[in-house]
Amino acid sequence: MSDTIEKKNKVIVGFVCQRSIPIQDMIDEHKALLDDPEVKVVILPCSGMVKPTQMEMALTKGADATFVCGCAIGDCHYRTGNLMIRARLEGERNPKLRKTTDKRKVGMFFLTMKDKAPFLEALKGFKASVAALGGEN
Amino acid sequence: MYRKFLKTTKSLTVSFEKGLNALTTQEHNPLYFHGALPLYIFWFLIFSGIMLWMYYIPTLERAWSSVNYITSLPVLSQVDGKWVTDATNAATGIPYGAVVRGIHRWGAAGMMIATVLHMLRVYFTDRHRSWRWLPWISGVGLLAVLLFVGITGYLLVWDNRAYALVVLTQEFLKSLPLVGNWLADFFVAGGQITDYTLTRFFFFHIAGATLIFVLIWVHFIRLKYPAVTPSRATNFLTFGFILAAAGTYPAVNITQELLTKYGSDPRITQYKDYIASDAPAHIGNLVANIRYDAWYMFPYYLIDKLGANWAWAILGVSVALLLVAPFYPKEIRDNIAEVTEAKCTGCTFCSLDCPFEAIDMVERAPGSKFKLLAVVNEARCSQCGVCVGACPFLAIELPHTHSKTIEADLVALLNQGA
Numbered sequence: 072m073s074d075t076i077e078k079k080n081k082v083i084v085g086f087v088c089q090r091s092i093p094i095q096d097m098i099d100e101h102k103a104l105l106d107d108p109e110v111k112v113v114i115l116p117c118s119g120m121v122k123p124t125q126m127e128m129a130l131t132k133g134a135d136a137t138f139v140c141g142c143a144i145g146d147c148h149y150r151t152g153n154l155m156i157r158a159r160l161e162g163e164r165n166p167k168l169r170k171t172t173d174k175r176k177v178g179m180f181f182l183t184m185k186d187k188a189p190f191l192e193a194l195k196g197f198k199a200s201v202a203a204l205g206g207e208n
Numbered sequence: 209m210y211r212k213f214l215k216t217t218k219s220l221t222v223s224f225e226k227g228l229n230a231l232t233t234q235e236h237n238p239l240y241f242h243g244a245l246p247l248y249i250f251w252f253l254i255f256s257g258i259m260l261w262m263y264y265i266p267t268l269e270r271a272w273s274s275v276n277y278i279t280s281l282p283v284l285s286q287v288d289g290k291w292v293t294d295a296t297n298a299a300t301g302i303p304y305g306a307v308v309r310g311i312h313r314w315g316a317a318g319m320m321i322a323t324v325l326h327m328l329r330v331y332f333t334d335r336h337r338s339w340r341w342l343p344w345i346s347g348v349g350l351l352a353v354l355l356f357v358g359i360t361g362y363l364l365v366w367d368n369r370a371y372a373l374v375v376l377t378q379e380f381l382k383s384l385p386l387v388g389n390w391l392a393d394f395f396v397a398g399g400q401i402t403d404y405t406l407t408r409f410f411f412f413h414i415a416g417a418t419l420i421f422v423l424i425w426v427h428f429i430r431l432k433y434p435a436v437t438p439s440r441a442t443n444f445l446t447f448g449f450i451l452a453a454a455g456t457y458p459a460v461n462i463t464q465e466l467l468t469k470y471g472s473d474p475r476i477t478q479y480k481d482y483i484a485s486d487a488p489a490h491i492g493n494l495v496a497n498i499r500y501d502a503w504y505m506f507p508y509y510l511i512d513k514l515g516a517n518w519a520w521a522i523l524g525v526s527v528a529l530l531l532v533a534p535f536y537p538k539e540i541r542d543n544i545a546e547v548t549e550a551k552c553t554g555c556t557f558c559s560l561d562c563p564f565e566a567i568d569m570v571e572r573a574p575g576s577k578f579k580l581l582a583v584v585n586e587a588r589c590s591q592c593g594v595c596v597g598a599c600p601f602l603a604i605e606l607p608h609t610h611s612k613t614i615e616a617d618l619v620a621l622l623n624q625g626a
Binding site for chain 1: 433557592596614
C-alpha cells in the first residue's frame with residue numbers, strides 16, 4: 072500500500088452501509104457516485120463497522136472530506152450499528168477520532184433505502200460546507 | 209420467491225415509515241419504537257391491575273358485583289326534566305374506578321395491537337430469522353401468554369359472556385385426546401364451576417402477567433441494548449390515547465335493567481355497544497350471541513363457528529408457521545467474526561458494542577500479557593462487523609470483509625482521483 076498518493080482532483084470518500092441508501096444502484100464500476108463522480112464509496116455490511124481510523128486514513132491520504140452513511144436512526148438492521156458509529160465520531164464512545172482530526176470534514180448521514188434524493192441533497196450541503204473551508208487546515 | 213416476498217414487504221414498510229418520518233421525524237417515529245411500545249403499555253396494565261386487585265372478590269357470588277362496585281356508573285334521576293346524579297348511588301362506587309378499569313381494558317387492547325404491529329414490523333423488515341431466532345420464538349410465546357392473560361381477564365368479570373367463554377373453553381379442551389378432560393377440569397379447578405373456579409382464573413391472570421415479565425427477559429437476553437422505552441413524545445401520546453379512551457368510554461357493567469330504566473339517556477346508552485360487560489353470569493344460562501372482542505376472543509369465534517377440531521387445526525398450523533419462520537430461508541453464514549488471539553488486548557470494546565451479545569470476554573491463562581480475551585459465540589454472530597469497527601487493534605475481523613481489504617480499496621479509490 073502506498074503511503075504517498077498523488078492528488079489529482081477533489082475527492083470525497085464515503086463509507087456506506089449496504090442496507091441504508093440504495094447504494095448499489097447509485098455507483099459506477101469505479102465505485103464513484105453516478106450523480107457526483109467526485110464521491111467514491113466503500114460499501115460495508117453496517118455503518119457500525121467503520122473505524123474512525125479509516126476515516127482519518129481517507130483524509131490523510133488525500134480525500135478532501137469523508138462521511139459515513141448508515142440506516143435511519145432507530146431503524147438499524149443490526150439494531151445499534153448506526154448509533155455506535157455516531158457516538159464514536161461524536162467522541163462519546165471508543166474508539167474515537169483523534170483530536171487533531173478536522174471534524175468539519177467528517178460527515179454523517181442516517182437514511183433509509185428510500186432516501187436517495189435526500190442523501191444527494193444532504194451530500195450537496197456537506198460538500199458546500201467543506202468547500203467553504205477553502206485551504207484552511 | 210419467498211426471499212423476494214420479504215424484500216417487497218421490507219420496501220413497502222420502509223416507504224410507509226418514510227412517510228411517517230416526514231410527520232414525526234426519525235427520532236420520534238413510533239414505528240421505530242415498536243418493540244418498546246407494548247412494554248410501556250404493560251406498565252399501565254400492571255399498575256391499573258394492582259388497583260383493581262384491591263377491590264376484586266374472586267367468588268361466584270361477588271365477582272360481578274365487586275367489579276360493578278369498582279366501576280358503577282352514577283345512577284341518574286330526572287329532576288325538572290334534567291338528568292342529575294343520584295347522590296346516594298354515586299357514593300357507592302370507587303372514585304374514578306371506571307376510568308382505572310378503562311385504562312386496564314383499553315391498555316390491554318393497546319398492548320395487543322402494539323404487539324401484533326411489532327411482530328408484523330419485525331417480520332416485514334426480515335428481522336426475525338437466523339441468529340434472531342430466540343427473540344422471535346420468545347415473542348411467539350409472549351403473544352400466546354398475552355392472549356391467555358387477556359382472555360382470563362374477561363373471565364374475571366364473571367358476566368354472561370365470561371360463562372359462555374368458559375363453556376367454549378371446556379369444549380375446546382375436551383376435544384383433545386387423552387389429556388382433554390383433565391385439562392378441562394384443571395381449567396375450572398374441578399369437575400364443576402365453583403368459587404375455586406374464579407380463584408383459578410384469578411391465579412391464571414396474575415401468573416400469566418408474571419410469566420410475561422419472565423418471557424420479556426428471555427426476549428431481551430441476546431440483545432445488548434434492548435429498546436425498553438419509546439421516545440418521550442411517543443410515551444406522552446400513548447398515555448394520552450389510553451387515558452382519552454378510558455375517560456371517553458370507561459369500562460362499565462351495564463345491565464338490561466339499567467338500559468331499560470335509563471334507556472333514553474345517552475350517558476348510559478353510549479356504553480352498550482362498546483366495552484360494557486353483560487349481566488351477571490348464571491350457570492346453565494348460556495347467552496345466544498356472544499360479543500367477541502376482536503383482539504382477544506378470535507379463538508372463541510373459531511370454536512363457536514367452526515367447532516373445536518377446526519379451531520385446534522387453524523391455531524396449531526398458525527403457531528407452527530410462526531415457530532418455523534426464523535429458520536427459513538437459511539442465512540449464508542460464512543462471514544462470522546474471528547478473533548486473532550495475539551492481537552486481542554482484552555479492551556472489551558468489541559464486546560460492549562456487539563448488538564447481539566455474541567462476544568464474551570474470557571480470562572486468559574495466568575501469566576499472559578493481557579488478562580482478557582474476546583471469544584465469538586458463532587451462533588449469535590450476525591456478521592454485521594460492528595465489533596470490527598470497535599476494535600482499535602485489528603484483532604477482530606470478518607474474514608470476507610477484512611479491514612486490510614477495506615483500507616486497500618480506500619487507497620485504490622483515492623489513487624483513481626475524481
